[in-house]
Amino acid sequence: MELALFDPLTGQTFSVLINPERPVSKKITEITGITNEMVNRPDVPPFSKVIEQMLCFCGDGEVCFVGHNAKSFDVPFLAAEFARVEKTLPSTWRFLDSLQIAKALEWDLHDSGRPDKLNQQALRRHFSLEALRRDPSCSIQAHRALDDAWVLSHILESMLAPLGSSASLELYMPMMFQMGSAGEKLGLPPGRVTRAQSQQQQGADAILDDGPGSMAVHLKDVKKHDLPEMMQHYITIKEKHPGSLLMYRVGEFYECFFEDAMRLGSTVDVQVTAKNVGKAVGKVPMSGVPARSIDEYLRRLVNAGCTVVVVDQLEAAGKTKGLVKRGVTRILTPGTLTEDALLDSCNNNYLASVIIKGKQPMHWGLAYADIST
Structure with missing residues (x-):
């Protein structure tokens, strides 16, 4: 009755109501809020009409779909609907079941331990994502398709966070599966993902089990010329913004190093990992x-x-030789925010200034304003 896709890399969404061509049960309405009046109408397309829209959204390349309990529910249902209109799922489509990932994780990597249940709603509560909203102006719709897809991307991110920013879904490739022509699931059964496997996957960016130890935690502990070119550039910008937290764009992540990595980890609860920056220095703390x-x-x-000082890539990677050009694009402080995405629409965000002059008599002045309005 409803199909939704969310691409976390681009932010693009696909969402459409589907005419089930049969009455909607009261139970379905209670769970989703979708009624007969919403879908059993001539202007709501059946699944056979939606397939082409879905194929167009996904494109011709390889696609990996992630769904919670996808192996038992979503994918067999999708394959059956394709078969009903005499179509097969594209051979370039792969599937991952986030429920299987949750079962395979070593939850002792998480400070909060393993949740009692592993369904999507339980994981949403476990990672304190209940207040997370795709559209801040709308109330949470826990069982509407697009909201579920969007929240699942954040759940997956939270589950994988202890593996470090360099970890990716490649670690879970053995769990990927396809649907064969007869509807059977093809692919390796899920195995337990161990701490050793995650370390091997990340190479030099090993998880810090016992703290930073003898690593060069502080900038003052290293010589700039001993570092790779990118790290030298990072330090050059950092020297211009002492006391600020520097978020440095590297591919699909914003990364922090040295003291900033420790500060980021403790402030927003992300895992601090170690990055090998060469023989002269060895490993330094990294988070992202x-x-x-x-x-x-x-x-x-x-x-x-x-x-926070944000450093972005100013040119596409691979289009130039040597270091990708990067530069400071934003400097954010609590009183100078103007971006809607960073502000609380229900509260003012004041910036205040106090000036004191003289001793006897003493004169002082106070000015404050909300520059975001």
Whole structure:
């Protein structure tokens, strides 16, 4: 009755109501809020008419779909609907079941431990995502398709966070499956993902089990010329903004190093990992957040009183030789926010200034304003 897709890399969405061509049960209405009047209408297309829209949205390349309990419910249902109109699922489509990932995780990597249940609603509560809204102006619709897809991307991000920003779904490739022509699931059964496997996957960016130890935690502990070119550039910008937290764009992540990595980890509860920066220095602390979620993390950092300097890539990677050009694009402080995504629409955001002059008599002045309005 409803199909929705969310691409976390681009932010693009696909959502459409589907005419089931049969009455909607009261139970379905209670769970989703979808009624007969919403879908059993001539202007709401049946699934056979939606398939082409879905194929167009997904494109011709390889696609990996992630769904919660997808292996038992979503994918067999999708395959059956394709078969009903005498079509087969594209051979370039792969599927991952986030429920299987949740079962395979070593939850001792998470400070909060393993939740009692692993369904999507339980995981949403476990990771404190109940207040997360795709559209801040709308109330949460826990069982509408697009909201579920959007929230699942954040649940998946939270589950994988302890593996570090360099970890990816490649670690879970053995869990991927396809649907064969007869509807059977093809692919390896899920195995337990161990701490050793995650370390092997990340290579030099190993998880810090016992703290930073003898690593070069502080900038003062290293010589700039001993570092790779990118790290030298990071330090050059950092030297111009002492005391600020520097978020440095590297591919699909914003990363922090040295003291900033520790500060980011403790402020927004992301895992601190280790990055090998060469023989002369060895490992340094590193932490990061996905670029697609940067506004949410910036909001949390600024609310915690941090001044954040954002460094973005100013040219496409691979189109130039040597280091990708990067530069400061934003400097954020609690009183100077103007971006809607970082502000609370229900509250003012005041910037105040106090000036004191003279001793006897003493004169002082106070000025304040909300520059975001």
